[in-house]
Amino acid sequence: MINKAEYRPFNEPWHAQIFAITVHLNEQGHFNWNDWSKVFGAALSSKGSEKLIINDDDYYLIWLKTLEKFLGDAGKIQPNEIIQYFQDWRAAFLNTPHGQPVNLANLSAD
Amino acid sequence: MPHDIEKHGHSLLPSDPELKVKALETALAKNGLIDPAALDEIIDTYQNKIGPKNGATIIAKAWLDQNFKNDLMTNTMPILEKFGFFGRQGEHIQIVENTPEVHNIVVCTLCSCYPWPLLGIPPTWYKSDAYRSRVVREPRKCLSEFGVTLPNNTKVRVWDSTAEIRYLVLPMLPKKYKDFDKEQLIELISRDAMIGAALIGNVT
Structure with a gap:
């Protein structure tokens, strides 16, 4: 019975997604894992004083924020693209009737 | 998490971090840096093959x-x-x-x-x-x-x-x-x- 505890690697799909994006970028050679670890470690420790990491959301929110900055600093993404796509996805969800697949083509379904 | 699907006609609006991750993925895919299929494979590996x-x-x-x-x-x-x-x-x-x-x-x-x-x-x-x-x-x-x-x-x-x-x-x-x-x-x-x-x- 001891080893039966369910292994749940990710509590939320977006946790898995951000993890996979990071691993994939590293495996494609877009950055060195060590460099990422240092930046992420620094972000976790500076966060330590403001808000404690108690659950996986706290942890992956810092991961997401750090990765965005890390990729921005490396010139892999532009901050304004992220803002734009964020708004596009939001609009797509709002404009897609419930039950239908949401994609960026539904941006302006109205 | 968002709720009240029935009251709104539209799809369930994800949380901000979920939308942010989608935005990041879209940007990276459009810039040719990631292959969305590879992401699924990584998730499958960590969910089903490694543990x-x-x-x-x-x-x-x-x-x-x-x-x-x-x-x-x-x-x-x-x-x-x-x-x-x-x-x-x-x-x-x-x-x-x-x-x-x-x-x-x-x-x-x-x-x-x-x-x-x-x-x-x-x-x-x-x-x-x-x-x-x-x-x-x-x-x-x-x-x-x-x-x-x-x-x-x-x-x-x-x-x-x-x-x-x-x-x-x-x-x-x-x-x-x-x-x-x-x-x-x-x-x-x-x-x-x-x-x-x-x-x-x-x-x-």
């Missing part, structure tokens, strides 16, 4: 076969590679053995480095500030909170993982399980025991 059972397989074999154990302790990476359990991020794994004299426990005080190929994704508590900041300072107290009480003369050694070196604890096998076969042993070995936060047969 604590990998580590337990190695530990059970080490308990049953002294020669394998010797090789594992001294020549860890080539042995793990034979099983296909190697670090995708190029890290090295070191096995640390519990004995009546020393109990080992693993942490990553910097972030959350962990032997992914052997244990999968770390549990929430391993990533928490509370564990990362306290286990180095007061390991016995942390252990007792995990339900682990050690004899007074057993020393506790804390191993701080890095991006380059990750640790796996080789737990002690209590005598009462000496006749177990490999499959039975694998069932006994919990993830937490391989982090050093549990003992074998210590149900928490």
Whole structure:
């Protein structure tokens, strides 16, 4: 019975997604894992004083924020693209009737 | 999480972080930096192919076969590679053995480095500030909170993982399980025991 505890690697799909994006970028050679670890470690420790990491959301929110900055600093993404796509996805969800697949083509379904 | 689907005609609006991740993925895919299919494959691997059972397989074999154990302790990476359990991020794994004299426990005080190929994704508590900041300072107290009480003369050694070196604890096998076969042993070995936060047969 001891080893039966369910292994749940990710509590939320977006946790898995951000993890996979990071691993994939590293495996494609877009950055060195060590460099990422240092930046992420620094972000976790500076966060330590403001808000404690108690659950996986706290942890992956810092991961997401750090990765965005890390990729921005490396010139892999532009901050304004992220803002734009964020708004596009939001609009797509709002404009897609419930039950239908949401994609960026539904941006302006109205 | 958003709710009240029925009241609005539109699809369930994801939380801001979910939308942010989608935006990041879209930007990276449009810039040709990621292949969305590869992301699914990575998630599938960590959800279905990699997990604590990998580590337990190695530990059970080490308990049953002294020669394998010797090789594992001294020549860890080539042995793990034979099983296909190697670090995708190029890290090295070191096995640390519990004995009546020393109990080992693993942490990553910097972030959350962990032997992914052997244990999968770390549990929430391993990533928490509370564990990362306290286990180095007061390991016995942390252990007792995990339900682990050690004899007074057993020393506790804390191993701080890095991006380059990750640790796996080789737990002690209590005598009462000496006749177990490999499959039975694998069932006994919990993830937490391989982090050093549990003992074998210590149900928490």
